[in-house]
Amino acid sequence: xxxxxxxxxxxxxxxxxxxxxxxxxxxxxxxxxxxxxxxxxxxxxxxxxxxxxxxxxxxxxxxxxxxxxxxxxxxxxxxxxxxxxxxxxxxxxxxxxxxxxxxxxxxxxxx
Amino acid sequence: xxxxxxxxxxxxxxxxxxxxxxxxxxxxxxxxxxxxxxxxxxxxxxxxxxxxxxxxxxxxxxxxxxxxxxxxxxxxxxxxxxxxxxxxxxxxxxxxxxxxxxxxxxxxxxxxxxxx
Numbered sequence: 130x131x132x133x134x135x136x137x138x139x140x141x142x143x144x145x146x147x148x149x150x151x152x153x154x155x156x157x158x159x160x161x162x163x164x165x166x167x168x169x170x171x172x173x174x175x176x177x178x179x180x181x182x183x184x185x186x187x188x189x190x191x192x193x194x195x196x197x198x199x200x201x202x203x204x205x206x207x208x209x210x211x212x213x214x215x216x217x218x219x220x221x222x223x224x225x226x227x228x229x230x231x232x233x234x235x236x237x238x239x240x
Numbered sequence: 241x242x243x244x245x246x247x248x249x250x251x252x253x254x255x256x257x258x259x260x261x262x263x264x265x266x267x268x269x270x271x272x273x274x275x276x277x278x279x280x281x282x283x284x285x286x287x288x289x290x291x292x293x294x295x296x297x298x299x300x301x302x303x304x305x306x307x308x309x310x311x312x313x314x315x316x317x318x319x320x321x322x323x324x325x326x327x328x329x330x331x332x333x334x335x336x337x338x339x340x341x342x343x344x345x346x347x348x349x350x351x352x353x354x355x356x
Contacts, residue, residue: 159339160343162345164347170350171348171349172283172347173347174345174347177343177344179343217282217283219345221339221343225338225339226339227273227285227299228273228285228345229285230282230283230284230285231282232281232282233282
């Protein structure tokens with residue numbers, strides 16, 4: 130199956146700092162999705178991207194669909210304690226069907 | 241508009257028993273995906289279904305696992321003769337379309353299966 134490399138694996142930041150994480154693939158993707166998962170819960174969709182170069186915001190979150198169609202980035206500005214959780218990227222090939230998930234970025238925000 | 245509903249939230253089975261996990265997609269969604277997640281790991285694709293059809297089951301173990309999405313009712317993931325290694329969180333997601341624009345997949349809260 131497809132391998133999505135997500136980095137960093139974990140982050141420890143001070144409240145108020147900005148956060149950046151990214152996801153790369155060896156294949157061209159048609160769709161990129163970003164999720165946040167809290168312990169014991171299902172992933173919650175944060176942002177969806179459909180076009181190369183597309184930049185989309187959702188509050189303090191901004192995500193971009195890479196020009197090469199093989200990567201995507203998620204930025205969180207002015208982090209707050211409730212941002213704590215695991216962030217996953219997910220991509221769908223142009224052929225459709227399943228969503229491939231990244232390995233996740235664990236975010237810890239220190240008050 | 242209710243989200244993706246999964247039940248039960250927690251399921252305990254003894255080795256050798258059967259486990260049935262249910263997933264009701266969001267209203268208007270006809271595409272269902274099942275994923276498995278082990279502790280501290282990411283989500284692994286199992287199967288993708290549309291109403292009455294299995295589209296992609298490349299992630300399903302060859303034995304003991306099956307899935308269906310009937311014309312009426314929820315999607316069912318069935319695990320026969322469970323073993324301890326089946327213990328995991330099983331998540332269902334649904335989407336309105338299978339590909340292209342607006343292919344947003346929304347997840348349920350999962351079923352946590354424990355095999356004792």
